[in-house]
Every structure is written in C-alpha cells, then in structure tokens.
Amino acid sequence: MRGDQWLDRDAGPVVRPYLLTGGRTRPTGDSVDLLALVSSADANSASEVLLEPEYVEVIRQCRQPKPVADLASDLDLPLGVVRILLSDMREQGLITIRPPARNRLTDPQVLKDVADALRRL
Amino acid sequence: MLSAGSEQDLDTASPVSIKILIAGGFGAGKTTLVSSVSEIKPLRTEEVLSEPSVLVDALDGVEQKTTTTVAMDFGRITVRDDLVVYLFGTPGQHRFWFMWDELALGALGAVVMADTRRLADCFPSVDYFERRGLPFVVAVNCFDGARRFDPEVVRTALDLNQGVPVVMCDARQRSSSRDVLVTLVEYAIRLISDSEVMSH
Numbered sequence: 328m329r330g331d332q333w334l335d336r337d338a339g340p341v342v343r344p345y346l347l348t349g350g351r352t353r354p355t356g357d358s359v360d361l362l363a364l365v366s367s368a369d370a371n372s373a374s375e376v377l378l379e380p381e382y383v384e385v386i387r388q389c390r391q392p393k394p395v396a397d398l399a400s401d402l403d404l405p406l407g408v409v410r411i412l413l414s415d416m417r418e419q420g421l422i423t424i425r426p427p428a429r430n431r432l433t434d435p436q437v438l439k440d441v442a443d444a445l446r447r448l
Numbered sequence: 449m450l451s452a453g454s455e456q457d458l459d460t461a462s463p464v465s466i467k468i469l470i471a472g473g474f475g476a477g478k479t480t481l482v483s484s485v486s487e488i489k490p491l492r493t494e495e496v497l498s499e500p501s502v503l504v505d506a507l508d509g510v511e512q513k514t515t516t517t518v519a520m521d522f523g524r525i526t527v528r529d530d531l532v533v534y535l536f537g538t539p540g541q542h543r544f545w546f547m548w549d550e551l552a553l554g555a556l557g558a559v560v561m562a563d564t565r566r567l568a569d570c571f572p573s574v575d576y577f578e579r580r581g582l583p584f585v586v587a588v589n590c591f592d593g594a595r596r597f598d599p600e601v602v603r604t605a606l607d608l609n610q611g612v613p614v615v616m617c618d619a620r621q622r623s624s625s626r627d628v629l630v631t632l633v634e635y636a637i638r639l640i641s642d643s644e645v646m647s648h
Binding site: 360361362364392394396397399400401403404405406407408427428429432433435437438439440441442444445446448 | 463464465466467485489490491492493494517522524525527528531532533534536550551553554556622623626629630633634636637640641
C-alpha cells in the first residue's frame, strides 16, 4: 500500500495512535457508547508505575465518571483508539463503563427541564 | 427495557446526557452554531474503511485497510450538575455516513442546518432523519446577502411533513442558536406526549 493512501486532506496521523492498541482497530467486548460513563472509582489499586501512561491518565481523569466523548477530547486521541484502550482497561478491572441512562430520555419532565435551562442560556 | 432495581437507582443517580446532532451541508453553519451556544471541544474520530464485501474483521489486518480521521464538532452545555446537553456535528461528507448511525443512537433529535443558497445540500440529512424516525428541526441559517425565504417556502422545497419545525436563525448569535435547540426539545416533547396518547 502506498503511504499516501493512509492520509487525505482531513486526516491526521493515524498510525501512531494505533501503536497504543497493538494495531487493533476494534475494541473487544461490548461496544462502548459515545456517552457511556467511564469511572475509575472502583478500580483495582494497581501500581501506576506498571501501567502505560495513557492508562494512568484515563484513571486520573475518570475518578469522577466521565463520558467517553469528553475523555477522547481531553486525551486528544481519536475515539476509536480510546474505545480500544477503554475496553482493555475494563478487561483488566481498571475502570467500569456504564451505558448512558437512556430510559430517562423519554421522560417529559427531564426534557422540560432541559428546555427551560436552554431558554436561560 | 427495564433493568434490575439496583441499576435503576444508579440510573437515577447518574447524570442524564442529552445528545443532539447538528447536521447539514458543508458550510451551512454547523460549527458556528455549536460554538455560539456551547463550550466547543475538539474531537477526532477515525474509522477503518473496509470493503463492503469484507465480512470478517481480522485483527491482524491493519495494514490492509484504509483508515481515515475526521474532526467532529463537539460541544457541551452543562444544564445542571446532573444534566448535560451534548452537541455532535455530523460529518458532512458522504464517506462518513457510516458514523451517523452511531451518532444517532440514543439521540434526542437533530438540527438540520440549511443554507438557502444551497438548499439541496441538506436533502441527505432530511432523508436520513426521516427514515430513522428521529425528531428534527430545520434551521435556515440567514447568511448575510442570502435571500430571505418564508419558512413555508423552505418546507415545501424540502417536502417536509407538516409537523417538522422550520426556523430562521443566525448561527453566530447565541440567542438564535439557543432558540433552535429549544424548538427541537419542545418538538421532541410534543412527539413523545403524542405517542403516549396514541398508546393509551
């Protein structure tokens, strides 16, 4: 494959982040929703010295539950890479990932609260 | 689908995230709207563009595939500690269609930004959300120098269902972008209460 096929006008460097994932492009286990909440609060007390720097950073950033999209943005890593990191970390018991609470999206009261709050912006 | 009692309690305790998509053609004002109304953050995604015929996704095949990176508009509005609205700008180019299903999953609804100078650019977005049954509003971004249209003219041109709100906006103005989002949330509330009436 020619090198330029990796890149186009919109593309950033894509190879390096995949070193973090051992070249994998798909996470293992359940798919990780964009707004799933990542938490390291119940993490096994692993010695951070032994962990990849990215793992340590995820653990630090997720002491309070944090949505995947926010985490990817703050880590400045592409979403796909972050998903693989997170699924690996979940397998190792370093984090928990909770799906977003969709059952309340259809609660008219919650939505009225949203509309009221937006009006005050 | 209701989960077990303990998870219900967790759900109630955890923050509610509302996801709203901002769609529309290139240059229709998606980024402008997201940045005028929310704290905008950089978000990159990337996808492996596999051949449609390739069914097996081998783990060792990275070098066989074309990977593409795309920057998305991503904004958050913290309504309350336990209530956050997320805005995701959908990538406009057709080769990123595959990302839309994921973005649309669990979304409250969408804003389709329309530029009357290039109205046809938003047809694919309108088609997509209609097919998917996701509530959407059409926001006509009133660019300087663009001819002003009656919302009904835009509705007819886009062949929209009667209920779909069409609003004029200036995406540069926070208040105007905010009103677009309010219109969408109110429309979603109407659809939810209508469907509850139907099911009872």
